[in-house]
Amino acid sequence: MVETRLPKAPEKRQVTAIIFLLLLWEAGSASIKYSVLEERDSGSFVANLAKDLGLGVGELAARGARILSKGNKQYLQLERKSGNLLLKEKLDREELCGDTDPCILHFKVLLKNPVQFIQGELQLQDVNDHAPEFLENEILLKIPEGRHPGTSFPLKIAQDLDVGSNTVQKYTISTNSYFHLFTRNHSDGKKYPELVLDQALDREEQTQLRLTLTALDGGSPPRTGTSQVLIVIVDINDNAPEFAQRLYEVQVPENTPIGSLVVTVSATDLDAGTHGELSYSFFQYSNQIIQAFEINSITGEIRLKKMLDFEEIQSYHVEVEASDGGGLSEKCTVAIEVMDINDNAPELTMSLLLSDIPENSPETVVAVFGISDPDSGNNGKIMCSIQDHLPFLLKPTVENFYTLLTEGALDRERRADYNITITVTDLGTPRLKTQQSITVRVSDVNDNAPAFTKTSYTLFVRENNSP
Template sequence: METPLPKAPQKRQVTAIIIVLILLILWEVDGMTIKYSVLEERESGSYVANLAKDLGLGLGELEARDARILSKGNQQYLQLEQKSGNLILKEKLDREELCSDTDPCILHFQVLLKSPVHFIQGELQLLDVNDHAPEFLENEILLKISESSHPGTAFPLKIAQDLDVGSNTVQNYTISTNSHFHLFTLNHSDGRRYPELVLDKALDREEQSELRLTLTALDGGSPRRTGTSQVLIVVLDINDNAPEFAQLLYEVQVPENSPVGSLVITVFATDLDAGTYGELSYSFFQSSNQVIQAFEINAVTGEIRLKKTLDFEEIRSYRLEIEASDGGGLSGKCTIAIEVMDVNDNAPELTMSVLISDIPENTPDTVVAIFGISDPDSGENGKMMCTIQDHLPFFLKLTVENFYTLVTERALDRESQAEYNITITVTDFGTPRLKTQHNITVTVSDVNDNAPAFSQTTYTLRVRENNSPALHIGSVSATDRDSGANAQVTYSLLPPADPQLPLASLVSINADNGQLFALRSLDYEALQAFEFGVRAADRGSPALSSQARVRVLVLDDNDNAPFVLHVTLRGDI
């Protein structure tokens, strides 16, 4: 349970409010970047940070704005608990698998907030733990040294590989106690540590033709991890010419789509010695795992070929150290700088973040979809354009880099068109051009924007007098262009304009179909015609209605005999 913090003085409270306001202003700007760090190999569900607190949002605001975490492609490393605001790991992360030798290991993500739409850039730095020990690629390192070598001569040894980075990778080397050599740990230009054996006391092949020492690599983690390899030193007779390469530096470009087995380059060295002292053998020297996995060298010819297909998007360049050794233990070295050339071998990718497939009519500027696009190629091959078909009432709006919003261009009318099929096309500028298409269907939902319409503004009905009660005397009809409940029509009688007309006892109307009925027998001699209004209303919210007039004419029937009104008599009586 958390302990409540003591109340700060008034001055500190004002300062805190100002800081919060500044943070809120920064938060509104899409360029803000939030940065977190977490150790690798932590369990899924581990707490990273409270995103709501870091963004200065109140409790429940992340959920109200439908906050979500977006990552490139479909790789999701983080998960957001909207109610608590906690950012947690979605899965256990392995730094070596995700970033290899790259340090620092940064995983990029975005925070999407809706209503209104805001994007916030995020970085998760994956910190290394010392979960790998140094490892030599060979259990035994063969070193041939001439007995004529002078004290102080240095002999570089092959390095150990450690998948960890920073202080957790190889920091130091030691050699087992002996009377002839001591060891230095030196730094490469790329930061890697390598061991160098230095001769303290001259060797005598006749006295001792071989020495076997133990080379130990130590990392800087806690606790420290180590790896060992045996160094076999063979003492040779004098060999006074070392191999020499034609060039100290070779530069070569290799397209990333080159097939496995392709020749990259052939190196060549010469040795002025004869016999076994002049026989050369080529090999990689102090090479990284990446080099060994990607290339192979022919020890006799010096040909370097591809061992696997290169991927520009994964590694853009390699640096190879090549050693030519003669039969007498002397060697020469050269460097090969390989530049991987990008080929347009990746089609653009589209990742849909938000999709609203049902939108109401009569609503302009409605967000239909939010999506991101990406292309791992470089240069023109990685540049993209995003389009939809012409003549659609929608447009694409670029929100932040490579994130688009699909928005209605104007208010839609369901009665004109109830459904739209939209194809989003993402095309790169490479040669040949590659594209990705994503199809979405948008349905326009009905709004009650049409009142029922009568087929006639005035209806005239004729009924012969002395009719039977409940006689069907005619019908009115109205239709509604809307759908669902908005199109369901209900009929009713309007109050008569003449308050003396007993309309309620004369006619009735069927509310569902508009049929009119005479409620009693009509008498032409009493009522020759009457008029009333009818109303048609839909069941929308709010309901819409219209009116029409109905005139009923009563037709005469010969139902009365003549009778004498007055008799006059004339004459004499």
Template sequence: METLERIQPNRQVMVFILMVFLSQALAEPIRYSVMEETESGFFVAHLTKDLGLGIGELAARSAWVVSDDDKQRLQLDRQTGDLLLREKLDREELCGPIEPCVLHFQVFLETPVQFFEGELSIQDVNDHSPVFPTGEMLLKIPENSQPGTLFPLKLAQDLDVGSNGLQKYTISPNSHFHVLTRNHSEGKKYPDLVQDKPLDREEQPEFSLTLTALDGGSPPKSGTITVRILIMDVNDNAPEFVHTPYEVQVLENNPLDSPVLSVSARDVDAGNFGSVSYGLFQASDEIKQTFSINEVTGEIRLTKKLDFEQIKSYHVEIEAIDGGGLSGKGTVFIDVVDVNDNAPELTISSLTSSVPENAPETVVSIFRIRDRDSGDNGKMICSIPDNLPFLLKPTFKNFYTLVTERPLDREKNTEKNISDMWDIMKNSNIHMIVILKGEEILGIDNKQCLKRE
């Protein structure tokens, strides 16, 4: 890839996207809804009617549909005006736990240029059952534990959301315990085992119970785990973390295996009952892939690269377990600090191959700029050099339109093919598009960044 020369623009185009949008797009987006798992080719809407256009106008004006994530999940039949599904949609794959799940798209008409915003809501169906991370869990309870004591159990996960998601837990009937479903602030539901009567290790040293997780489907789907309960001789004190919750900030470009922080717990018991080991508690796959904790020292280290643009913070549950099986719980809040690690991107949506001489203002190209960083690191300014016979106009959101500034004279400029013109500019060290990121100016030539969708 050729090294791009830094170009100081002679003028900057101020981006008043909202003002332009008001004159070229609908004030409110058009909204549609489909159920997930609907087969490709499904009819979503008749755009000609919904956009208030005439019959055949979508074809005559070269209409097309583009999604915000650059993946073409919708297709437009220009002749009929029908908007169809291009592929089967999986709500969990598209949005994960986020609800509502909305696919944002734009309808673009080339001649003249006009944009319409659209939203496709993906409705959940109950296609997943609650799942526990393991088939069995071991719970150690001291025999002097009092009725009313709560013991956290492993939670199940259900990829469905809303009423189709996990709703409650039950446990097999017994005279010593029942289960309580607890709602967490993050929307998750946790099971707590509640002791109902005193325990006697000599009378019954062990229990084997079945914990069941149920979703809200009709009929409900379920998942189970076996809970083995060992009644232990007395261990008077459980470990307690010195500080909880812990809070720490980590740069997203920190190297692998770098330390995040160290946690510490104390147990006032002596001997084996006072020895403490550390671990992650009820950690998701994402947490287990990203962090590790030293069983002996309590040091948490980074095991996977961080990406602020994907995950901005982590809520990590930790536990300290003593030699008698008692445990103390703690929480670590890890905030990922954004680093300017993404270069601006430029994508050509439309490119005119030639411009007739003496033509009035003509659209040469339509393109979009994007920066995946956040805040000031994601701010961009787009401009062109002053000595080119073109104007750069902000069109819609981060879309720009490049038009001729005045009629071109073939006798003065024999290169009327735009592709050839761009080659001439590149060969003469003139770069047509300039993107500024922060205080850094990046010259972008068509060979490196300009690609046609």
């Protein structure tokens, strides 16, 4: 969030941005929304911007229209003459938004003359370009022979990078006499397969079963992924492991070194011998979890495998399974919150810069630029300022955009150019800042008439001079 601050020192004029409460210029409150399928080729038509804005042919070019996006990444391009809005490159929804649905790319339309902003949204619609995939080719399930019919056994889920109806919709299991499959809908929107026991198992009759688990997405036709389920039937072990806590909650700063201890989970088992020997492992893990963390199978220590990045992932939910030597297991959840540190300096992106300003023109726009900081809290709050005692103003416009304009008419005869340093500082600890210097030249207008050095001149001429 942003607030306007009064100057704390005479040498700087500070202006801060308010992210959600901004002074909009004229049409700045207008918005346009478009939708397009992912994976369309570069140059594909999105919409006719001129028509949607109610502008005539050539008005976009006359007003110097530009498409602005956060940072320097541009997904759209504008044909000013035709008014057509086109894709600048092929867009991958999974790369840009991951699991987020809907996938919204924000942009702005800048009209330079006069300066106006129009908010824009491009919704990137999913296509079924990924099949479900299990992280393991074989799922090992150890079931004691004494379990009663009706007992359910959770299976590991398949990953599908698509969203909505294109992601995993159901699971099936190969035909057998002992189990049927039940698909459970969780609050997170994912579907989890569970094996349900139909009749009692007898290890002396059969020591193991091998079934095929199939995940199907909602495409037409559906894409599928399979994994083998190996069910090992073990002798009765009447005490399952028990965790000291069902939920472990820890906070880890994003600059924690690799190899650091995150948390130690602990379980006990009342059985003796191999039935009481425990091993720890991750359960229902994703690629993100196994890339970031590792667990000691004997001690239950969870340590970092790579540096965390708050700007990429803010939290992890890790399921840990404790298994004894007899095939029984219990699970707990480790909630890891990544704590932000001020590791990103503010960014300044110049959208419009006029290096020559005519004298005697009041409140002339010199530059339009955007500022951003991916950090959170005070680390992401930004102040923007220029040097004091300059005839220029910083004015917040739309969201995190600023306009630099003259405070009044300039006089070239008094001063012909100005060196202006724009300083963007965050409020983190320590404070990080970014500076950009620009030079503004004052161009001359004919505002001074010729002037004699004297009001009168006296000349003496000798008479009878030859012509």
